Amino acid sequence: MRYESPTTTKAAVALLSGEKGQAYVLAGGTDLLVRLRMDTIEPDLMVDIKRIPAMSEVTKTASGFKIGAAVSGAALEKNKALVKAWPGVVEAANLIGSDQIQGRCTMVGNLCNASPAADSVPALIAAGAKAVIVGKKKRTVPVEKFITGPGQTCLEKGEIVESITLPAPAKKSGDAYLRFIPRTEMDIAVVGVGISLTLKRGVIDSARVSLGAVAPTPLLVKAAAKAIIGTKLDDAALDALAMACTAACNPIDDKRGTIEYRERVAGVLAKRTAKIAYERAGGK
């Protein structure tokens, strides 16, 4: 295996597309180096992106935020403006692993690893985040379209995600992410729910609801958003939200939870998540 640590995105793309064998981007390595260690991959080349300055920072842009692909979970938490604008996204990213893992893991790595249970992904989908991809050309893909199956993404050979963009939050808006795990720390989500919503005169004017770990890919559940739009998140709206989330599930049965259990938990957790987002938006 060769190891390269280019300092520009262009050089990284050239290295990846020039490699005939198996080439991988190395961000935090908290998925990739586990796979290397377990011998499930045999890379010919690893391209470390952590020495690319443009990928290592969070910038405020005219339209919102640009989060570089190499920004760690620990660094996200330190960005006050981002925490204020998108607390749910940052909380979701900070749920990944221990402090040791936080020092390295990235949201883009979480996205590209494409686990159905990836914690930051439902929060990103709810927030309307987009992945900026660089290869032969530059293209932008909404996060809900990025993952195409368990462990599979829309990336083509030689392509690399340069950053994630988040819109500037609307006035009177809030977001939240909750996951359910059998322990209190260091576990894989049985269900994850990300919700963002905007209020107009106290009524929910727009919303996005995303579910993780209940289907082969994280889902954007439009019916769940519809269930709360036009309401003040009263009990009837919350019940409708829970029902829509339960109905959207297509989960697996495993030791962490049966199908029925996951479906039920998705509904309950969606209610709790919506309440937090509503409160953050200033709703009463």
Add this chain to the structure above:
Amino acid sequence: MAGVHVTTTINNDPVEYVCPADESLLDVLRDNLGLTGVKEGCGTGDCGACSVTLDGQLVCACLVLGAEAEGRTITTVEGMADGEKLHPLQEQFINNAALQCGICTPGFLIAAKALLDENLSPTETEIRYALAGNLCRCTGYDKIVKAVQAAAKDLRKQNKKKK
């Protein structure tokens, strides 16, 4: 396999080594450099026995490539004591009997130091979350948490004296 030549700083000393590109920093530290205070429990990021700091950031050495250390600064448990004088965390782990077999101890010490470097008055909950990435199979976590609390107190006292 061509080796990667790395120049780095470990426990304040300049160090050079050559390692295969796919070798972990954990293996480099233990096998090439003899820093066997860095332990291997799982090799997959779950146990924290291999905790070190990389440019001040707490990480698992098993999930870092040796090649990544170029130009960076690494601290291992070997760099914690000041000559013969143990760090307050090391002293309090002994006083509070916060270890039995000891394989987890270097990782706990490094993780606890990373916490106290940021926050000298952590609550018990904060300590437990900060150490959630470190597993101990013998001692039980209560004694470890007590040792960290005692060391935090010692460090607060030391800081007061300095002022």
